[in-house]
Amino acid sequence: MRVSDLMTPATLLDYDRLKANIRFMSARARDNGVSLRPHIKTHKCLEIAELQKNFGAAGIAASTIGEAQHFARNGFKDITLAVPIAQDKMPAIKQLAVRADLKILVDHPTSVSHLVSALKGTKMELDVLIKVDCAYGRSGVDPSKRSSIRLVERISKARRLRFAGLLTHGGHSYSATSEEGIIKAADDESQAVLQFASLLRKENPNLAPETISIGSTPTMMVRDVIADGITEVRPGNYVFFDYTQVALGMCRAYNCALTVLASVIGSFKDRLVVDAGATALSMDEGPTHIHPDCGYGKVFSDYEEGAFAKSTTITALSQEHGKVAIGRDSPLKKAKPGSRLRILPNHSCLTANLTDEYYVTSGAEVIDIWNVYRRRIVT
Amino acid sequence: MRVSDLMTPATLLDYDRLKANIRFMSARARDNGVSLRPHIKTHKCLEIAELQKNFGAAGIAASTIGEAQHFARNGFKDITLAVPIAQDKMPAIKQLAVRADLKILVDHPTSVSHLVSALKGTKMELDVLIKVDCAYGRSGVDPSKRSSIRLVERISKARRLRFAGLLTHGGHSYSATSEEGIIKAADDESQAVLQFASLLRKENPNLAPETISIGSTPTMMVRDVIADGITEVRPGNYVFFDYTQVALGMCRAYNCALTVLASVIGSFKDRLVVDAGATALSMDEGPTHIHPDCGYGKVFSDYEEGAFAKSTTITALSQEHGKVAIGRDSPLKKAKPGSRLRILPNHSCLTANLTDEYYVTSGAEVIDIWNVYRRRIVT
Known part of the structure; x- marks a missing residue:
């Protein structure tokens, strides 16, 4: 299966980055x-x-x-x-x-x-x-x-x-x-x-x-x-990092392993609407003490390079809708319903807690699907 | 089973209030x-x-x-x-x-x-x-x-x-x-x-x-x-209402059917720590445009009467911890680990999306358990 075949919102997990992050922290402890x-x-x-x-x-x-x-x-x-x-x-x-x-x-x-x-x-x-x-x-x-x-x-x-x-x-x-x-x-x-x-x-x-x-x-x-x-x-x-860690300077965007894939479901002059809302990203406001206008996650222009789309801010989330403001310079000016966005969440722990499975990726391929166990108590 | 027998955090649903809310809106449409x-x-x-x-x-x-x-x-x-x-x-x-x-x-x-x-x-x-x-x-x-x-x-x-x-x-x-x-x-x-x-x-x-x-x-x-x-x-x-609806004047606290039951897990001079964090309540900031200091939900002093505990604010949530500031007048000054709090969430839709089941209550009794289906897509 390919990433492009997935229904959205889908929680993607980059296998190589995950492994590199795990390896790094293990070495730090071992050393x-x-x-x-x-x-x-x-x-x-x-x-x-x-x-x-x-x-x-x-x-x-x-x-x-x-x-x-x-x-x-x-x-x-x-x-x-x-x-x-x-x-x-x-x-x-x-x-x-x-x-x-x-x-x-x-x-x-x-x-x-x-x-x-x-x-x-x-x-x-x-x-x-x-x-x-x-x-x-x-x-x-x-x-x-x-x-x-x-x-x-x-x-x-x-x-x-x-x-x-x-x-x-x-x-x-x-x-x-x-x-x-x-x-x-x-x-x-x-x-x-x-x-x-x-x-x-x-x-x-x-x-x-x-x-x-x-x-x-x-x-x-x-x-x-x-x-x-x-x-x-x-x-x-x-293991995942997230935008909060990027803002704190603890990692770079290209170290982040967990992202949310969303589809554009609305296209307007000043904004896009995507199908990743509060139930896909979480309402965590992110590192507003460092970047007051960070919005509810960052949209990538190039995930492999770790580059964010400029003039592009997720300004509001409702339950299943995300509102993405697009400025004049946004590379997403021409996005239409069906276009895909890859989003770095503000807080990956809370984003992970909203999904049932990780689509484990290597480049454009989905190489595995792993379950998330999110029951708080067992009755 | 009684409410007091439940492990926390537990999402409670008051059956009579639920039914009253459903009946009210049905009548409005029918009329x-x-x-x-x-x-x-x-x-x-x-x-x-x-x-x-x-x-x-x-x-x-x-x-x-x-x-x-x-x-x-x-x-x-x-x-x-x-x-x-x-x-x-x-x-x-x-x-x-x-x-x-x-x-x-x-x-x-x-x-x-x-x-x-x-x-x-x-x-x-x-x-x-x-x-x-x-x-x-x-x-x-x-x-x-x-x-x-x-x-x-x-x-x-x-x-x-x-x-x-x-x-x-x-x-x-x-x-x-x-x-x-x-x-x-x-x-x-x-x-x-x-x-x-x-x-x-x-x-x-x-x-x-x-x-x-x-x-x-x-x-x-x-x-x-x-x-x-x-x-x-x-x-x-x-069907549930929540603190946002209370703040907007759309209902009273005693109409709210969905609450979160939490246990005190930390007791300090100025604060309590409870086991309801972001995964139990959601990070929704609530009606801050009306009540800037509303915190992440309201603690009841008496759920049946719809009374909130004074000088008691949920000031921060981490993943599984909630921090509750208790002022001098708070009725929770003497709460110790094991004490229970009942919390009205800011946004009941997002709170509901975080649980697997509603404990359906009538007074102090749990009369049923209903499943919540929170898969966004089915693969």
């Missing part, structure tokens, strides 16, 4: 002697995780119970559920722990109590990581506080729980406006967990964390050298 | 003597479409090939594919037309040529509606132009095509900031198609449109009396 645990929430795809494993990934990170179950059923045994858990997930976590070598995340004493209750009467032991905040300000304990040390002590003393280490995520790298900002976020990541690890060791050598895990795609891309003491990195987005 | 063709892109659910039919819906409007195929296979025969078509959809449209009484949309002569080529050599006849722009500025022909009349003539002369009528959508009702603005959009809808219909009749009585179709949820809600000559209305969102 630094740290484990690579890619976050599979980006792709939710067994074939991609297999590729990551073949290039040396030690395990995976997952975000949802559904993802963790799907990958556990399909041969992935070393799984970190990288979102703090709540009480309603306990039955599912107990089931998962039978199938997989599961690590879970905690940042609050209430969650520890829930875990202890849930495991009471079982013979199961669960590995627990402490989520540490590194100035991102979403989840995680404050690494400078005594209460954070007490949380670790509580876990290490609890029956059926094993303190497995520390984990952080420098998500504030995405709001940086310069490479310096991203380097700062990378410093925050390493420092937060290493300083907390050192505090713990000083408090009690038995509390020394085994795993010290960091990572986001931007903080990995700006780091040739990973700080001593870090044992694991967990980037996710790098 | 005006027009056909109701609900847009099923909002819910993508057979059970909901059955309810709409039981209350008098004459047919359905669909947005994607996948939706149209799914509903055609399941007993819905009168289907308007309410998005202009492009060449790649022709084989699928021919297949669909065998199963269903299909009407398709055109707004460009190139699409007519594609249709004619696709049907050449078949014995099939296709009903074609002209999409008319009513000042929304997305798709559709300009009803005041000669070229629009020529497009109708072209269809009516083409072998295997039948000119079935006119269709418009006052989508600009959503960007209105007052009821007057929505009434203006409703006027635009009716006037655009009625004036074009009158032009066509004057040009040639044989071009008189049979179907004259309008509709959006806001333009239907502000219209007790539908203009003479309109034959059909196509609202979609009204």
Whole structure:
């Protein structure tokens, strides 16, 4: 099958770029002697995780119970559920722990109590990581506080729980406006967990964390050298990249592996209408802090070269329609219904979450079709 | 099963509110003597479409090939594919037309040529509606132009095509900031198609449109009396409503049928973190033109009463995390991991597109589970 034979909107995945991206990040981890645990929430795809494993990934990170179950059923045994858990997930976590070598995340004493209750009467032991905040300000304990040390002590003393280490995520790298900002976020990541690890060791050598895990795609891309003491990195987005990463300077457009193929369904003097709307691209506004007029994704004039069409902006998305403003210089001035556009999404993780399959491409050929598993929970 | 037994994030659907909303819109259409063709892109659910039919819906409007195929296979025969078509959809449209009484949309002569080529050599006849722009500025022909009349003539002369009528959508009702603005959009809808219909009749009585179709949820809600000559209305969102409709004044919070149940997974002084992120709520920014600080959905303090929690704003979504700022007055100050929040999404159509099933509720009970069909195309 050829790309030109596909009905649109179709989510395309360039096989060579995907492999190059996977190879690059694996080499970065290997050269630094740290484990690579890619976050599979980006792709939710067994074939991609297999590729990551073949290039040396030690395990995976997952975000949802559904993802963790799907990958556990399909041969992935070393799984970190990288979102703090709540009480309603306990039955599912107990089931998962039978199938997989599961690590879970905690940042609050209430969650520890829930875990202890849930495991009471079982013979199961669960590995627990402490989520540490590194100035991102979403989840995680404050690494400078005594209460954070007490949380670790509580876990290490609890029956059926094993303190497995520390984990952080420098998500504030995405709001940086310069490479310096991203380097700062990378410093925050390493420092937060290493300083907390050192505090713990000083408090009690038995509390020394085994795993010290960091990572986001931007903080990995700006780091040739990973700080001593870090044992694991967990980037996710790098398999695909996207326009946000291009704007942050973390990759070039010709590194981006995931695109959406759309058809023109309306042709007007000032605009085109395409059949890729919010359900194909996602409503993610992209890196507006860097490029205020970026629109809802970038239209390629030449995907192989990584060139964007000038004077061409996706200005609005409704459910199944995309509105593409075309200026005087746009190469799409003559596009008519039936013409095809290839679009780089602002945020490939959310775009991937909207499709059932990737059309895996090599040039103009579709060489495979891979499923995306997007169930959040399994009932 | 009870709502409290569900794993989160869970998409809840209040059965009584759903039925009341369906009943209201059916009565509005019936009282005006027009056909109701609900847009099923909002819910993508057979059970909901059955309810709409039981209350008098004459047919359905669909947005994607996948939706149209799914509903055609399941007993819905009168289907308007309410998005202009492009060449790649022709084989699928021919297949669909065998199963269903299909009407398709055109707004460009190139699409007519594609249709004619696709049907050449078949014995099939296709009903074609002209999409008319009513000042929304997305798709559709300009009803005041000669070229629009020529497009109708072209269809009516083409072998295997039948000119079935006119269709418009006052989508600009959503960007209105007052009821007057929505009434203006409703006027635009009716006037655009009625004036074009009158032009066509004057040009040639044989071009008189049979179907004259309008509709959006806001333009239907502000219209007790539908203009003479309109034959059909196509609202979609009204089955659920959402926070955008509340902000526009089209409904009250206690009319909203679709909500997302989330668990607290992080508890901090200034914020909660919940397990409903971009994949549960969608990144739709909501009615920021009316309420700039609305956040990514509204947290209920009491769903039955339709009361929102004060000083509580969903300020950011990442893939599986939602960040909820809690001010001093927030009733959620004491929420801990495991606490539950019920969230009204900004845009229920996009929220629905992110789930596999609705948990149908009556008070605290889950009385049924209904599937959502969210494939865009079928390969």
